[in-house]
Each structure stands twice: as C-alpha cells, then as structure tokens.
Amino acid sequence: MKGVFKVNRQNSITDPRKIRTRKLLRDAFIELLQEMDIEKITVNRLAERATINRVTFYLHYSDIPDMQEKMADDMIDDIKHVFDNPLKNGKKLEKLLVHISEDADFYKITLASKVVPIFRERLNTLLSDKIVLMLEGKMGESSIVKAGIPKDIIVWYNSSALIGVIISWLQNDIPYTPSFLAKHFIFLHNSFLK
Amino acid sequence: MKGVFKVNRQNSITDPRKIRTRKLLRDAFIELLQEMDIEKITVNRLAERATINRVTFYLHYSDIPDMQEKMADDMIDDIKHVFDNPLKNGKKLEKLLVHISEDADFYKITLASKVVPIFRERLNTLLSDKIVLMLEGKMGESSIVKAGIPKDIIVWYNSSALIGVIISWLQNDIPYTPSFLAKHFIFLHNSFLK
DNA sequence: GAACTAATTTACAATGTGTAGTATAATCAA
DNA sequence: TTGATTATACTACACATTGTAAATTAGTTC
Numbered sequence: 001m002k003g004v005f006k007v008n009r010q011n012s013i014t015d016p017r018k019i020r021t022r023k024l025l026r027d028a029f030i031e032l033l034q035e036m037d038i039e040k041i042t043v044n045r046l047a048e049r050a051t052i053n054r055v056t057f058y059l060h061y062s063d064i065p066d067m068q069e070k071m072a073d074d075m076i077d078d079i080k081h082v083f084d085n086p087l088k089n090g091k092k093l094e095k096l097l098v099h100i101s102e103d104a105d106f107y108k109i110t111l112a113s114k115v116v117p118i119f120r121e122r123l124n125t126l127l128s129d130k131i132v133l134m135l136e137g138k139m140g141e142s143s144i145v146k147a148g149i150p151k152d153i154i155v156w157y158n159s160s161a162l163i164g165v166i167i168s169w170l171q172n173d174i175p176y177t178p179s180f181l182a183k184h185f186i187f188l189h190n191s192f193l194k
Numbered sequence: 195m196k197g198v199f200k201v202n203r204q205n206s207i208t209d210p211r212k213i214r215t216r217k218l219l220r221d222a223f224i225e226l227l228q229e230m231d232i233e234k235i236t237v238n239r240l241a242e243r244a245t246i247n248r249v250t251f252y253l254h255y256s257d258i259p260d261m262q263e264k265m266a267d268d269m270i271d272d273i274k275h276v277f278d279n280p281l282k283n284g285k286k287l288e289k290l291l292v293h294i295s296e297d298a299d300f301y302k303i304t305l306a307s308k309v310v311p312i313f314r315e316r317l318n319t320l321l322s323d324k325i326v327l328m329l330e331g332k333m334g335e336s337s338i339v340k341a342g343i344p345k346d347i348i349v350w351y352n353s354s355a356l357i358g359v360i361i362s363w364l365q366n367d368i369p370y371t372p373s374f375l376a377k378h379f380i381f382l383h384n385s386f387l388k
Numbered sequence: 389g390a391a392c393t394a395a396t397t398t399a400c401a402a403t404g405t406g407t408a409g410t411a412t413a414a415t416c417a418a
Numbered sequence: 419t420t421g422a423t424t425a426t427a428c429t430a431c432a433c434a435t436t437g438t439a440a441a442t443t444a445g446t447t448c
Contacts, residue, residue: 015414015415015416015424015425016414016415017413017414017415017424017425017426018424018425021425021426037259039233039257039258039259042403042404042405043404043405043406044403044404044405052426052427053426053427053428054404054405055406055407055408055426055427055428055429056425056426056427058405058406058407059425059426062406063233063405063406064233065231065233117311117314120311149378149381149382150370150378152362152366153359153370153375153378153379153382154382156358156359156362156363157355157358157359157379157382158355159358160354160355160357160358160359160361160362161351161352161354161355161358163354163358164350164351164353164354164355164357164358165347165350165351165354167354168346168350168354169350172346176344176347181347184343184344184347185347185351187343188343188347188348188351191385209393209394209445209446209447210445210446211393211394211395211444211445211446212393212394215394215395236434236435236436237435237436237437238434238435238436246395246396247395247396247397248435248436249395249396249397249398249437249438249439250394250395250396252436252437252438253394253395256437257436257437
C-alpha cells in the first residue's frame, strides 16, 4: 500500500450532510415524543418524519436507545458549558435555569415527561457532583455535622430536590422566572446549614 | 332468554388461574428487567419466561405498557395501606421504608433502575400529596412564609427530595436501616421550618 | 355433573428490524 | 475544476414481533 496516509481527511462530525441528518432526526424525535409514547416510536416512523431513508438511521445510531444516549451526551455537554464560567453558586443556578428555559421544548419532553429516563439520569449525575462541591465548602460550620447525618444522605436529599424542582418547574410550564426560582431554591437549600 | 341472571358468578379476580398467571407474569417481568433493558422485553420473551402461552398474555393486558400501569396501580394500593394507620409522620415514613425494604427486589428494579418511569411517577404523585399534608400543619409558624417562597416550590422541593432519597437508598442496596434513614430525613426536612 | 371461564394451540396478516449490495449525489482536498 | 471520498437513497431479504381469530382442552364454581 506504499504507506499512503490520509489522516487529515475530515472523516466525520463537520460534514454538513451528517449535521443535517442528525438535526432532522433530533427534531423528529422530539416531535414524535410529543405525539406518542416512547414505545410507539419506531425507526420506521422516525425516518419517515425526518424525511430520511430508514437505512440512513442505522448509519448514525444502532437503535433508538443508542440515539437517546447520544442525545443525552450532547445535552450534558451543553450544560457543562454553563458551569464553566466562574460565578457564585446562586448565579450558576440562574444561568442553568435560563439555559433550560431557552430550550424548554426539548427539556420538557426529555426531562419532564414520563419517558426517556436516561436524560433525567444523566442530569442527576451531573447535578449530584455539583451539589457535593457546593456542600463541601459549607459543611464545616453547620449544625448538620453535629447531628451526625451521613454525608451521602445529605447529597441524595439536595441533588434530588434540585432536579425535582427543575422538572416540576418544566411540567408546570415555567411559571417563575429563572432568577426568582434560583433565589428561592438557594434559600431552601441554605436554610438547613445555618 | 327467560330472564336468567347469574350475577353472583365469580367472574374474575378470585379465580386461582388468573391469580397464578398474573403472578407468573409479574415475576417474569421483574426477572427480565434485571437481565435486560425494558425495550428488549417483548411479549414473546415474557410469555416464555412466565411459562404461559403468548396469547394468554393478551387475555390479561393489552400490551406491556398496560401491564406496567396495572402493576404500578397495585404498588400504590399497597403503599396506601401503610399510610392508613394513624401514626405520627416520622413513624409513617419508617413504616413506608420497612415495607419497601421488605420487597426490595421489586422496588429496586421498578423505582431505582433507569427503566419504568411510571412507577416513579406514581409514587411521586402519592408522596407529593402526603408532603402537602405534612406541610400544611406546620406552615403557620415557620420563617418560610415570611421569606415569601411560593408553596408549590416548597412542595416540589420536599417531595422530590423524599422520593430521591428513597431511590438512592435502594440504588445503594439499603445501607441504612429504615428507622435510621427516616430519622435523618425528618431532621433535614424539619430544619428549614424552624 | 352442568355451566362457566381461563388457558392452550394453531394460524395469519401486518408491521418492524437489521443488514446487504448497488447507485447517486454532496463534500473535501489538491 | 478534478478526482477521491463519504453520506444518503433505494431495493431487497430473512427474521422477529404484534395483535387477533377460531377451535379445543383444562380447571373452577355452584
């Protein structure tokens, strides 16, 4: 083969055809989730709605659960960028809520509907990590330590409170502004540390 | 037809054949959920594992989601009985955790695995109602009212904290006794009311 | 034992799955 | 622009799953 290498060939993600197809699939998926339960979504229907050939689907994903996982990965990547900025915790939470409210159609169907638990699971893992960090700075002074409550119980409590509040907020069609919700969440969250 | 009525015919739930078949299906479903993702569970596999004919499945449920819903109904009925006894809230929570830990295989796979969100949804609804009752008695005296936090945010916060703690407790294979967990949860839950 | 009901068995049409091979068209690098 | 590369379209196939129907067998109730 004469050692002919073609390494710098753009072999994937930047190809506009791929980007187009994945966007079509993503949009079709969200649409179908709004119309029917996840069990009724087939590769057939998905391809038809996305106006692509069914076989093309398999060039991108091995099956529908695989597609969900990769879409959840993308979601987590987006959210991580929100946390990158060096802000205080209250402001970070507000930024997160702004981001979610700006793509509410997507987040409502993937987090706040009864389907697609993988999205909730991924977000829960991410937020748990953040909660651990928030708590570690504050544990020293609080009365919680004296009460002898295991740290993992405290983390379970606060991370599920956070994701639960976000999901209920979405389910109720965002009745409060991000800043309002963030402020009151932080108040509840801090109240037991005093 | 001579007006012949046969109203007191035992037409359903007490027939041992029905009970037997439903138990076989329930056990098979839990088994399969431990072995594979929900999407891979077909009526074929379910009937095979339950050692019943596939057609028999359709005599009981219209499809697998329908079966999940009816199993979730049964779960909620069981839990409601726990709350029937007139006990103080801390003791009720402990009773609930005892009940869950005694059927941990079932609750772990239906609540704490990434599948079957309908079970989580049902439990969440039930616990939200209970949390509302718990809060209503205590709201008057607390500083929360003065802080101007909307009541629904407080309910979102506390009900999702409760179900989240239960689920994490199951996911971690019940590392604390029900009484221990109940005590510390109640402490966290009450701390912001002071 | 007679009446009833659940479960089995077999069959069938419709739909969905995953993969192959070939052809077309868009993109990229030079 | 040209040639190489890659994504998509199209057709086809073997196989699994679904939901229902009809006739039969087995178990339950009174």
